[in-house]
Amino acid sequence: MVAQNFRHALFCAFITLIISYPILGLNLEARGVSITLTGAETQTYVGIALAVVIVFLFQLFRPAIMETLGQVKAINPMINREPMPQEKRVKFERFALILIVLGAMFWPFIASRGAVDLATLVLIYIILGLGLNVVVGLAGLLDLGYVAFYAVGAYTFGLLFQYYGFSFWMSLPIGALLAATFGFVLGFPVLRLRGDYLAIVTLGFGEIIRILLNNLTDLTNGPDGIGGIPDPTLFGMEFGRRVKIEGNTSFHEVFNIPYDSAHKVIFLYLITLILAVFTLLVIRRLIRMPVGRSWEALREDEIAARSLGLSRTAVKLSAFTIGAFFAGFAGTIFASKQGFISPESFVFLESAIVLAIVVLGGMGSQLGVILAAIAVTILPELAREFSEYRMLVFGAAMVLMMVWRPQGLLPMTRVHINLKKQEAGVTDHA
Amino acid sequence: MLEVRDLSMRFGGLLAVDQVSLDVGEREIVSIIGPNGAGKTTVFNCISGFYRPSGGTITFKGRPIQGKPDYKISRMGMVRTFQHVRLFSRMTVVENLLVAQHRHLNTNLFAGLIKTPDYRKREEKSLERAAYWLERVGLMEMANRDAGNLAYGQQRRLEIARCMVTEPEVLMLDEPAAGLNPNETRELNELIVSLKEDYCVSVLLIEHDMSLVMGISDRINVINQGRPLACGTPEEIRTNDDVIKAYLGEE
Numbered sequence: 001m002v003a004q005n006f007r008h009a010l011f012c013a014f015i016t017l018i019i020s021y022p023i024l025g026l027n028l029e030a031r032g033v034s035i036t037l038t039g040a041e042t043q044t045y046v047g048i049a050l051a052v053v054i055v056f057l058f059q060l061f062r063p064a065i066m067e068t069l070g071q072v073k074a075i076n077p078m079i080n081r082e083p084m085p086q087e088k089r090v091k092f093e094r095f096a097l098i099l100i101v102l103g104a105m106f107w108p109f110i111a112s113r114g115a116v117d118l119a120t121l122v123l124i125y126i127i128l129g130l131g132l133n134v135v136v137g138l139a140g141l142l143d144l145g146y147v148a149f150y151a152v153g154a155y156t157f158g159l160l161f162q163y164y165g166f167s168f169w170m171s172l173p174i175g176a177l178l179a180a181t182f183g184f185v186l187g188f189p190v191l192r193l194r195g196d197y198l199a200i201v202t203l204g205f206g207e208i209i210r211i212l213l214n215n216l217t218d219l220t221n222g223p224d225g226i227g228g229i230p231d232p233t234l235f236g237m238e239f240g241r242r243v244k245i246e247g248n249t250s251f252h253e254v255f256n257i258p259y260d261s262a263h264k265v266i267f268l269y270l271i272t273l274i275l276a277v278f279t280l281l282v283i284r285r286l287i288r289m290p291v292g293r294s295w296e297a298l299r300e301d302e303i304a305a306r307s308l309g310l311s312r313t314a315v316k317l318s319a320f321t322i323g324a325f326f327a328g329f330a331g332t333i334f335a336s337k338q339g340f341i342s343p344e345s346f347v348f349l350e351s352a353i354v355l356a357i358v359v360l361g362g363m364g365s366q367l368g369v370i371l372a373a374i375a376v377t378i379l380p381e382l383a384r385e386f387s388e389y390r391m392l393v394f395g396a397a398m399v400l401m402m403v404w405r406p407q408g409l410l411p412m413t414r415v416h417i418n419l420k421k422q423e424a425g426v427t428d429h430a
Numbered sequence: 431m432l433e434v435r436d437l438s439m440r441f442g443g444l445l446a447v448d449q450v451s452l453d454v455g456e457r458e459i460v461s462i463i464g465p466n467g468a469g470k471t472t473v474f475n476c477i478s479g480f481y482r483p484s485g486g487t488i489t490f491k492g493r494p495i496q497g498k499p500d501y502k503i504s505r506m507g508m509v510r511t512f513q514h515v516r517l518f519s520r521m522t523v524v525e526n527l528l529v530a531q532h533r534h535l536n537t538n539l540f541a542g543l544i545k546t547p548d549y550r551k552r553e554e555k556s557l558e559r560a561a562y563w564l565e566r567v568g569l570m571e572m573a574n575r576d577a578g579n580l581a582y583g584q585q586r587r588l589e590i591a592r593c594m595v596t597e598p599e600v601l602m603l604d605e606p607a608a609g610l611n612p613n614e615t616r617e618l619n620e621l622i623v624s625l626k627e628d629y630c631v632s633v634l635l636i637e638h639d640m641s642l643v644m645g646i647s648d649r650i651n652v653i654n655q656g657r658p659l660a661c662g663t664p665e666e667i668r669t670n671d672d673v674i675k676a677y678l679g680e681e
């Protein structure tokens with residue numbers, strides 16, 4: 001046992017050495033035309049040696065360390081506690097959601113402009129998270145190309161505005177419906193795929209959309225993107241200092257108040273909030289409807305679902321379509337918020353972030369997704385100094401989550417259904 | 431009701447089912463027995479549409495169904511359970527029963543979102559049906575538990591209830607008594623008979639438990655190594671030389 005541990009620890013230490021030494025310990029320096037290989041400073045070598053020793057010791061005493069870590073679980077308030085009774089959890093979740101929505105309503109009136117702007121971004125990620133939650137959390141279909149539908153929504157608005165002068169409000173439903181159509185179309189080729197294969201194909205789809213946007217220069221302006229995308233208006237009132245589009249009026253003139261650039265930010269925030277709440281409520285209803293239950297049934301056991309007469313095609317397509325619909329929503333808002341979109345905004349990392357939100361939040365759990373969206377968007381902003389290590393922290397957080405709480409922050413609460421007692425008599429069946 | 435003629439199923443070089451025929455009439459309990467690996471489950475998979483048979487015909491309610499997709503066959507009124515219980519384990523017991531009733535529900539998205547009267551009525555009706563069957567199989571107390579947390583015997587009963595809420599005409603049970611204790615087996619026995627007597631359901635049953643099979647079957651089909659060996663009433667099967675030889679040779 002110990003001998004085996006020792007060998008294993010030695011091996012791990014060795015791997016650490018051969019990975020870290022070339023990466024950190026060797027530098028390529030350009031001197032004139034030639035490139036020379038130089039060693040790093042002593043400090044770095046000490047660092048590498050230290051890392052090797054730490055890995056070695058950790059692997060050697062791993063069982064003991066893991067056991068201690070296991071006891072750390074007890075410190076984690078969420079873990080060793082008796083699970084809340086179901087009815088209470090449902091109530092708790094509803095209460096928390098209402099509280100969050102109320103808090104969000106007052107937010108723009110107490111927070112700074114920058115904070116409101118950031119909150120708008122959080123709301124966009126919440127919409128994305130809730131939408132992807134349908135596909136990944138409920139239907140159990142691992143979609144790595146979700147950002148494609150986000151892009152479709154954003155570009156629909158961008159292009160409709162550029163070529164036809166469509167406003168935000170006209171583009172919003174069109175963008176969402178178009179994204180939904182894309183979701184539906186993507187659904188077909190991946191119907192028979194599961195797990196890894198599905199993930200790869202959706203990943204490819206996300207990239208195809210981005211590359212298309214990049215290369216259809218005539219239509220989309222390619223990497224230069226589309227600019228000047230207008231903000232939402234309120235009954236034809238614009239929030240800029242001057243009216244940009246003919247026929248519109250200006251908010252501050254209509255209400256005869258001094259112009260304030262914060263109005264625009266707050267208005268956009270409130271609209272996003274309304275759309276986020278709309279998304280939340282619609283998906284919440286869907287979960288409790290036959291369609292939502294069939295998504296979960298398919299995730300739980302596809303064969304059993306089919307044996308009960310559920311069509312795999314219909315269920316999967318509906319999940320993809322509805323998930324994509326809300327991504328289209330988020331995309332339109334995003335385009336409006338940024339005023340400028342380019343394929344750069346829709347890289348794979350975005351899909352990964354939204355997926356992380358769903359997984360961290362607890363697959364299927366709406367409250368979890370909302371909290372995770374807040375955490376994932378705000379933490380990097382708070383820790384700007386560490387932005388280089390963002391992905392590292394992200395990865396570490398995911399690993400720790402998988403170790404300690406594989407079911408996510410807040411696992412999904414089941415709907416509690418009160419049944420009326422039925423007479424188990426034979427007659428009332430037929 | 432259900433007629434299977436010369437059903438064959440080939441997996442590569444293996445002929446798992448070879449020219450099997452069987453009939454299930456209205457309100458009949460028909461059993462399939464045979465040693466392990468005889469091809470019983472494969473017959474089920476062909477009938478229920480999970481496999482496309484290599485040969486033969488399957489007629490249900492006068493219509494050929496071989497090669498039809500599984501979910502369509504189920505919607506026609508023939509549902510099955512599985513040898514290894516397949517529940518939606520992270521959904522509650524009631525939800526398991528509601529999923530099964532989607533055919534009776536209003537699945538229109540907008541009807542559900544705004545809760546039209548028709549939607550509510552059907553939802554209520556299926557809750558009643560779910561409650562009825564939970565009561566019937568003794569799982570009422572468990573209604574809001576996750577199905578995966580039930581005891582094994584309860585899971586088996588839930589699986590049957592989940593079939594029954596779809597209001598089938600033919601119920602196919604694949605080794606429903608496997609893993610049950612004698613008490614539970616007796617209850618299951620009564621339940622199956624009652625399904626036939628009180629709910630006009632025909633039952634096609636795969637079972638190893640001989641006492642159960644002999645006690646309740648109207649007819650028994652014996653399959654051995656994919657081939658039909660014998661078919662008849664329990665009495666005929668009990669005294670059939672081929673069957674005795676096959677079973678004694680096995681054990």
Ligand SMILES: Nc1ncnc2c1ncn2[C@@H]1O[C@H](COP(=O)(O)OP(=O)(O)OP(=O)(O)O)[C@@H](O)[C@H]1O
Nearest residue numbers: 441444446464465466467468469470471472473513
């Ligand atoms: N999908 C498949 N692919 C290849 N061979 C299969 C497949 N399904 C079943 N078989 C083979 O067909 C034969 C019959 O299997 P089947 O499961 O129908 O037996 P069974 O009568 O249900 O046995 P048991 O009593 O153990 O449940 C076995 O030899 C099995 O290995």
Ligand SMILES: [Mg+2]
Nearest residue numbers: 470471472513
């Ligand atoms: Mg079998």
